[in-house]
Structures are given as C-alpha cells and as structure tokens.
Amino acid sequence: MSDHPLSGTGVATGHPVHANLTAPGLVQHALVRGEGRLSADGAFMALTGQHTGRSVQDKFVVDDPEVTNEIWWGKINQKMAPEKFQGLSAKVRGWLGERPVLFTQDLYAGADPAHRIRVRLVTTNAWHALFARNMFIRPLRRDLPEFEPDFTILHAPEYEADPAVDGCRTGTCIALSFAQKTILIAGTSYAGEIKKSIFTVMNWLLPARGVLPMHCSANVGRHGDVALFFGLSGTGKTTLSSDPERALIGDDEHGWSDKGVFNFEGGCYAKVIKLSRDAEPQIWDASHRFGTVLENVVADERGNLDLDDNRFTENTRSCYPINYIPGLAPGGQAGLPKNVVMLTADAFGVLPPISKLTPAQAMYHFLSGYTARVAGTEKGLGKEPQATFSTCFGAPFLPRNPEVYGRMLEERIQRDGADCWLVNTGWTGGAYGVGKRMSIQHTRALLRAALDGSLAKVEFVQDPFFGLMIPKSVPGIPAEVLNPRESWADKAAYDRTAAELVARFEKNFETFAGAVSEDVKAAAIKAAA
Template sequence: MSIPTILIPTDQLVSMGLKTSKNVHYQLSPEELVQDTLRMGEGVLNDSGALVIHTGEFTGRSPKDKFLVKDEITRDAVHWNEFNLPLEEKYFFIIRKKINEYLAKCPEIWVRDAYACANMRYRHNIRVVNEKPWHNLFAYNMFLRPTEDELENFHPDWTILSAPGLLLDPVESGTRQHNAAVISFKYKTILIAGTGYTGEIKKAIFTILNFILPKQQNVLSMHCAANMGSEGETALFFGLSGTGKTTLSADPKRKLIGDDEHGWADDNIFNFEGGCYAKCINLTEEKEPDIFRAIRPGSLVENTHFYEGTNTINFENGGVTENTRASYPLYHISNAQEPSIGHIPENIFFLTCDAYGVLPPISRLNPAQAMYQFISGYTAKVAGTEAGVTEPKSTFSACFGAPFLPLHPGRYAEMLGEKLRKHHVKVWLVNTGWTGGPYGIGHRMKLSFTRSMITAALEGKLDGVAFEKHPVFGMELPQSCPGVPTYLLNPRNTWAEKTAYDLNVRKLAKQFIDNFEKYASGVPAYILAAGPLV
C-alpha cells in the first residue's frame, strides 16, 4: 500500500516538538485508517464491516493516572481530589519530551485536525497526533469534522499527543506507574502515554471543556445524553454506567442530539462530540437497534470476542472486559439531529439503577432536590459484579461525572439550579433498577414500563395527575401513569415486607447523607436541606 503524501506543513509539526522525517498520515479517511490498521495486523473486520481491535493492557480509563498540571491557572481554581491529581510542571516537560522523542522514532504517525462543540461560538479546535491508526479513527468518529475549506487555515487550540507504546519511568516522570494522561491548561496540551484505551482521548477533552466552559464562558458542561421531539422539545438524560442513559435516549420517535457530553448555553444545548461511544456488552438488535445497526464500516469495536470459527461478535462475552465499546460517527444513527444542537430542555431525567429497590420508578424533583441529586449522582452495583460484593453497593459520582470535573461540584450544581429556575424545567428521578425488593429478592423494572413513564413525562401526561410525597427522600410520586400498573409507582407497595422496605430506604438515605458531607462546605444551606430525612 502506498504511503499518502504529507499534507500538514512540516513546520507545524516542528513547532509542536515533533522533529520527524518519517511518514506522517494527515486527515486520512476512515477507510484508509481501517486499511492501515489491517496492514499493521492490529485489527480485523467483523461480518458487518466494523473494525475490531483490542486496546491491550488497559480496557478502561485509569482515573488514578490522570493528572492536571498544577500552575498559576489551576492552583486555586481546580478542586483537587482523588480524580484531580496535581502534577508539577517540570514533569509535564519531561513527559512531553519523552512522547515527542518516541513519536519521532515511530515509522509512521497519524495526525488529525478536528474540533469540539457543535455551537460555533464555543468551538475548540483540536489536533490529535497518534501512534496508532485506530486511535486516529476513534478521533475521527468522536470529534467534529472540519470541512476542507476550514482545514486550509486550521489552527489548533489544543493538541493531543498519544503514544500508547511508550512506557514511562514513574520516578523520572512523577507518575504513579508507567501510564499517564496529563493535561496542561497553560500549554493547552494533553499527553497520553502507556495506555491504548481510546476513551482517554475523549475524556481528556471533556475534562478541559468542564474547566473552560463554566469558568470562562458561562456554559454548563454536562455528562448527559440529549434528544429532541418533532416540535423541537428537548430532553436531557443523566446517568452513570448501567442506568440506561444511551438506551433511553435512543428513541426512534425523537432525534438524537448526542449520547454523552453536552453544553447548556443561554439559548440552546449542544453536543461536544461528533460521535457515540456506546457500551456494547449484551448488545442485541432487538433491545438497542440504533446502536446495533451503527456498528458497520467505519465503526471501531473494542475488546470483544467472536463466536468461535466466525467473525460475528459475541456481545454477551465479557471475557476481556465488561466495558466493551463501539465508537461510530453520529451520522451512523438514522435519526441523528444535524447540527447536533437542541433547544433549552423542557425535561431532565436523572437515571439511577437502584439495586436496593427502594427508590420510586419515577418521581418529580423541585430545583433544590434536583441540585442535591445532581451533586450526589447515585446508582448501585449489583451483587456479583465485583469480588466479595454479596449485596448491592452504592456508587456516588458528583454531577454524574466526577472523574471529569476540575471545578467543585457545587459550581456545576449552582449553574444547573439557575437554569432550572429561569426556564421552569421539569426534573425527574427515574429508577431503572429493582422493585419489590433488593437485587436477589425483587426484580428489575421492565424497560417497557420505564419507557412508558418517560414518554408520559415528555408528553405532559403526568402534569395533571395527583402526586404524593416520599416520606424520606421528599420527591413527589405520581399516583397514576399511562401504561404502568399503579401499584408499581410507590415502591413500598411492591415489597412483601413493609418493615424491610422502611429499613432499607433509611439505610440508603444515610449513605446519601454521608456521601454529601464532602461537598457540604461548597454548597448553600438550601441544597443541604433538600436531602433525605432519617
């Protein structure tokens, strides 16, 4: 296969520190990137034409190895915690030099110019330099794609240098181990070394937008999905992994704006990305037809197995990881909104998979309660998902995206509250988890019932029904909902042992209160007062 001609000016690479005379592949098409991956023996095609690869040692993000350079920009602005780990500036220079030298020695590198934020007022140009062609394909899928005219005078605001084959010396580099993702706001550079997991690229950009947009441009950055109805009515879906965020936002009757990252400006909401990065463990065409059909030529599928003797993916096989993923451009979704911009949302859904089985399947939150639940970011893992876990295990992730939030969660919650009150947005807490008892005793809420509840909320069919207040958490429970058995709407009614329900709901409430203590000093009293009562 012939090597494409260099299209990017060499002086631009030199200015980035890439003193290379090797083959530089610039702005290749998905087809060319797939062929380069196959040529290098680093992937195979499945029976639908998608590229299937393995990411190597890391099959997920490594949050303990993500660092923010601590300097005059970040020192007093970043909320330093277990996710925002500081790195001295001197180590940034050492790692950058190591990556530049490593990439200069690579026989080939792949460079792509792209951008984030569909709203052009907030556009951030990105240059991605990759050791691997399939990482460059991931960047093509996940970021927004400039036109040829825009590329003629393209100037990157941010640069990503990705060298998964470079193993760092932790002592020399100031890191925990041989891999790291390092962000410098001063030098507008992201360094990724020692990990082949593609999601590090996407989440590094999300992290920088979570710092820049709220702090400098008064845009609320959000870890959520978004879709829009035929009349332009927009809805947001927040939720941690396993709560149904991607599934429930992929509604064939509504346009998909995006499945993961959005900004809320004064006059609209907009996608940060140009693609989707969907979990595909247990994926079926029947349950998630849009995602299943999006896995076709140009898509990148990570860490899956084939059925023996075939090139058909066995989506039920989590032998490599439960975090199997597929990335694909938004235009692979037949009902994607173009451009990926929506109106001010009318409804917001906080999705939780409550394995304790005590939260209502749908409930209405007032603004203070919404801010409390937003900061809490609750879901629960079921027994058996981790060694030694024999009962449901609570997970709290601030603003449904704690690992990517450089600022104090209270800042994002404050912005959310202002927008909820200004635009009179309805906020719903939806439990996609268990009812009738905890995991092992009760059963999971039927997806058809959850869809009916969300549809009823979107269509205003819950506006006129009677509500009752939950005695512990305080949210309002509808007493009827089209398409849903009435007894399901109050979770206490579904438990055979009412005393057991009361004990479990108080147990969960205590966990909410204990978790919130870490944020109490950074939020106003009225948000604290919106928490559960025990």
C-alpha cells in the same frame, strides 16, 4: 491533508505522517498493521489489553501557576509538577518522533461554533485515529489546510512512563496541562481516555464563558422540546436518548448556553454488553456497520458478534459517527431544555422508577450523583455493581469545584423553567442479586409520559423515605412498579434497605452541605426524626 500535520504538537519526525485519513484509509492501515480485525458486518474490532476501562488513579493535572487556585485538587485531579510534565512530554514527543509511522486527526469539540475548540490528535495506531474521527466533529475538508490546534493530544499507548522519574503512579499516565494546552496519554490503549480528556478540557473552559458543560445525553421532540439525561456509565444515557420518536442531539456530553443545548461530540460511545436488538435497535444497527470501532467485543472466527460475552470486560464499547443514528437534530444543536432527567441505577432497589423533583431537589441530586458503578467501567471494579456518589454525575471529569457546576445548573433550571425528574434504571423487587433490573419498556413509557407533559397531570404521592413525589398511577404501568416498596415481597427488608440508603445520602451530603442554599439543604434526603 493538513499542510503542517504536526504543527503545534512539538513532535518532529522523518517518518510518514498520515494526516486526516478517512475511515476506509484508516481501516486499511489498521488491518495491514495487525491492529485488529473486521466483524462480519465490517466494524473494526480492537482489543485494548490490560486496560479495559479508564485508569482514574493515573490521571493528573499539571499544577501550573496560572490555574492552580481554580483547580479542584484531590483524588480526582492529582497534582503533577510542571517540571515533571515538561520532562515527560519531551520524552513522549521524542518517542513519537521515532515511530515508523504516525497518524494525526484534526477535529472539533463543540457543535456551536461560538464555543468549540480545535483538537489535534497524534497517535501511533490507525484505529485510535479512527476512534477520534468517529468521536469528535469532523471539519470540512476545505478547512483542514489552515487548521491550527487549540489543544493537542499526544497519544502514546505503547510508551511506559517511569514513576520514579516522571511524577506519576505507574507506567500509565494521563496528564493535562491547561496552561500548555497539551494532553499526554501514555501506557494505555483504552480509547475512552481520548474522549474523556477532551471532556475535561471543555469542563475547564466553558464555565468561564458562561456555558454549563454537562455529562448528559440530549434529544428533542417534534415540537422543539429539549430533554437532558444526566447519568454515569451504565445508567442508560445512550439507550434512552436514542428514541425513534425524538431527534438525537448527542449521547454523552453537552453544553447549555444562553441560546440552547449543543453537543460536544460528533459520535457515540455506547456500552454494548448484552445489547438487545429489540430494545435498542438504533445502537444495534450502528454497531454492525463499516466504520464503527468495537472495543473488546467478542466474535467468532467469521466475525459474528457475541454481545453477551464478557470474557474481556463488562465494559465492551461501540464507537460510531453520530450520523449512524437516524433522525438527528440538525447541527448537533437545539433550543433551551424543557425537561431535565437524572438517571440512577439503584443497586439497592428502593428508589422509584420515576419521580418529580423540585428545582432544589434537582440541585441536591445533581450534586449527590448517586448511582451504581457498573463493573468494567473503571479499572479495578469487581463483577458486581457498587453503590457510589459521583457529584454532578461526572466527578472524574471536573477540573473545577463541583459547586461551580451546581450553581450554574440551578440558575439555568430556574431561568429557563425546566421540569426535573429522577429516573431509576436499576433494580426493583429487591437489591442487586435478589431483585431484577427495571424493564426498559416501562422506563421508556414513563419517560415519554414525562416528556410529553401527560405525567404532570396524574396524582402524585410522597415517598416517606426519600421525600420524592411518585405518580400514583400511570396507564400501562403496574402500580407495584411505580411504588418500589410494593414490589418487594419482604416489606420489612425494604424498610431496612431504604433506611440504609438514606444514611448513605446523609453522609455524602456532608461533603457539600456548606456550599448550597437553604432551599437545597431543606430538600436533602434525611432520616425521619
């Protein structure tokens, strides 16, 4: 227990405050309060109502004078006037103080003590407190009495903001004030907003400390070789980093400092729609345990999970402590990266399953951030994937200009000598609806060959459309898989589709071409003359 569970939050209440309950206590409260039910294996199952993904259009950053010149303003970071934030935060604090019970959790973000922040969550729901407890790093019990937050999350999922008064778009509002070190989350029960708000904070703080914050998973081999996996939701970051032959550092958010890589989190937030026990046994096992939180997952009356059922959303999620995955890297930290992997789910089906990148190409693809957004990850998407470009593989979470992160990545790749790869986990043999999804077995085999150094020894050929270096042959992988054009029955259709994607890359490059080096400009994908 904290001696002052609401210290630093501005919330005052005469009602009970349950501070830093462990998983059994939180599950008990959640069940008694009717917040959800247990699966047959003991995982807590919650439904999030109308919001089953992030509400990206309802995210705001407060236009505080001390930070306004450094924020990347626009559709990603919409301005909220300081006085509007003051008014809304006062109302949210008052509303929280009137609730019959509150739950707080005191947690860390950042496994490296030199770069971590202290976070205090105040929420009305026990299951949201359990989510945060799973997701972030839990302090030692002896450290809790003196815990004082660096940032506070005021989580009011049942509170509806007033757009006419509060300076927001709808009754849902996620507002961050870097000056006041406060995050408001109102009008949405989707727990991912808690996680991503803190990622945004780390993306703000760390560059000023010379640390690159990254939307990536990371693992480490037996010989200390660290690999990073960049990619948006649905591209395979969590799946591919959970490799029994390598120790997991973390599945989603990391920092790259002068001494190595460290996880921001203490848990995993895995997408589990159509999760396969054979292909992803570690995530499967973790999702069938007490203490795990399952969001919008379907089960029968006895609690037996049906992970193929998407009746609530495609964006079904499992949130569990990272120690549910066997073979972890000690302390969520490891050395400097040896391999940097950029994952894309190519809905056009024209990119190769793996290709070697030069440092300039790596910078280009990092700033491009091409993938296909998978249905359900963001509110408003349809049932089919949509081709998109999300700079730095995480544009929705970047408070600073993307070039800040791009330059830092380029410097670290060159300084630390990391090898870079582009991996397509999307479609092959045709575009979405015609082709099929890449084999997870093939992807794992190619990645292991890249990470153990054997892939660098094979012969490479250059792809004529994208300028990528493709391995000519890899033991155990069919040649037509390695060269995407050969997997298409209609070669002319492949050529047309590849040319269409090249044009999209060219158009997107216009948004950042003026801020990159000549080497990166030369590495850009462009149509043949």
